[in-house]
Amino acid sequence: MKDKNHFLPLLIDMNDKKIVIFGSGSVGERKANLFSEYAKVTVVSRSFSDIFYEMERKNEVILFEADAEKLTDKEITDIINEAFLVIPATNDRSINERIVRLSKSLGILTNQVDAIGDVTVPAVIKRGGLTIGISTTGSSPAFSRFTRQQVEKIITPEFSDMIKIQDEMRTYLKNEVPDQRDRKDILWDILESKDVWTALEESYEKGFKIAQDIVREKISRKVR
Numbered sequence: 243m244k245d246k247n248h249f250l251p252l253l254i255d256m257n258d259k260k261i262v263i264f265g266s267g268s269v270g271e272r273k274a275n276l277f278s279e280y281a282k283v284t285v286v287s288r289s290f291s292d293i294f295y296e297m298e299r300k301n302e303v304i305l306f307e308a309d310a311e312k313l314t315d316k317e318i319t320d321i322i323n324e325a326f327l328v329i330p331a332t333n334d335r336s337i338n339e340r341i342v343r344l345s346k347s348l349g350i351l352t353n354q355v356d357a358i359g360d361v362t363v364p365a366v367i368k369r370g371g372l373t374i375g376i377s378t379t380g381s382s383p384a385f386s387r388f389t390r391q392q393v394e395k396i397i398t399p400e401f402s403d404m405i406k407i408q409d410e411m412r413t414y415l416k417n418e419v420p421d422q423r424d425r426k427d428i429l430w431d432i433l434e435s436k437d438v439w440t441a442l443e444e445s446y447e448k449g450f451k452i453a454q455d456i457v458r459e460k461i462s463r464k465v466r
């Protein structure tokens with residue numbers, strides 16, 4: 243049994259990473275949709291629905307039609323070679339387990355859809371500059387989805403505006419304010435300023451101006 247307490251969410255740069263998914267049922271399709279936004283996805287399956295052919299046409303996935311049961315270990319190894327992550331998502335547990343075993347022997351990470359693998363996929367929220375991953379580490383995927391829907395309701399458009407302001411201001415402050423603790427205080431004053439948040443409801447520019455006033459006032463006090 244895996245110890246769920248040892249799962250840590252990390253953000254990984256998936257650009258140009260190879261992901262191999264086995265099976266193209268509803269789960270294979272969900273994983274292909276998610277991962278093809280970030281990485282190079284190959285899907286191996288006995289047959290494919292039109293949705294997959296459409297994804298292939300748009301260069302979002304590479305399709306490989308094969309019965310994994312009939313492939314030799316060497317053939318499977320060649321397919322998964324140099325993959326960052328392998329996802330056995332067929333409805334045949336013994337095939338999925340064989341793929342996991344071969345992946346492990348090559349030191350490749352696995353995401354198991356019928357057990358907890360080395361990697362578990364969270365529900366993902368991506369809004370502006372904000373990324374949130376939500377997981378119950380397999381206890382209740384439906385609850386992860388439910389939580390995503392609840393959290394999405396509280397993320398207003400002002401969130402990404404505030405991230406933009408913070409990004410600009412901290413770059414500016416790194417040049418203007420030598421002490422990191424002073425920089426931190428100013429950034430928190432902006433984050434906690436009701437005036438900035440209220441102004442952002444009107445426009446980005448209005449919020450930015452108030453944040454600028456806070457920065458100016460703070461810097462002048464520090465200089466004095």
Ligand SMILES: C[C@@]1(CC(=O)O)c2cc3[nH]c(cc4nc(cc5[nH]c(cc(n2)[C@H]1CCC(=O)O)[C@@](C)(CC(=O)O)[C@@H]5CCC(=O)O)C(CC(=O)O)=C4CCC(=O)O)c(CCC(=O)O)c3CC(=O)O
Binds near residue numbers: 357364379380390
């Ligand atoms: C362990 C894990 C492995 C993995 O796939 O990475 C896994 C395993 C399993 N899921 C199953 C079922 C469902 N999965 C979903 C939905 C999602 N499942 C996802 C991840 C994970 N699913 C990993 C754990 C993540 C965590 O715990 O948080 C999400 C978050 C991400 C994604 O896949 O993209 C995505 C929501 C994305 C979103 O909406 O944002 C729903 C909800 C629905 O459809 O309404 C249901 C039906 C309701 C239910 O069962 O909860 C079953 C079959 C159970 C059975 O046989 O009954 C298994 C296998 C098992 O449990 O043995």
Ligand SMILES: NC(=O)C1=CN([C@@H]2O[C@H](COP(=O)(O)OP(=O)(O)OC[C@H]3O[C@@H](n4cnc5c(N)ncnc54)[C@H](O)[C@@H]3O)[C@@H](O)[C@H]2O)C=CC1
Binds near residue numbers: 266269309334
């Ligand atoms: N992680 C998750 O979120 C969920 C996981 N599951 C688990 O995932 C498994 C798959 O679920 P679904 O996609 O709904 O199943 P499905 O029956 O819709 O699809 C199975 C796919 O595997 C392919 N396949 C089966 N044997 C194969 C072989 N020998 N070679 C190549 N391809 C083969 C089939 O062609 C099909 O594309 C389920 O058995 C269940 O254990 C189920 C629901 C959600």
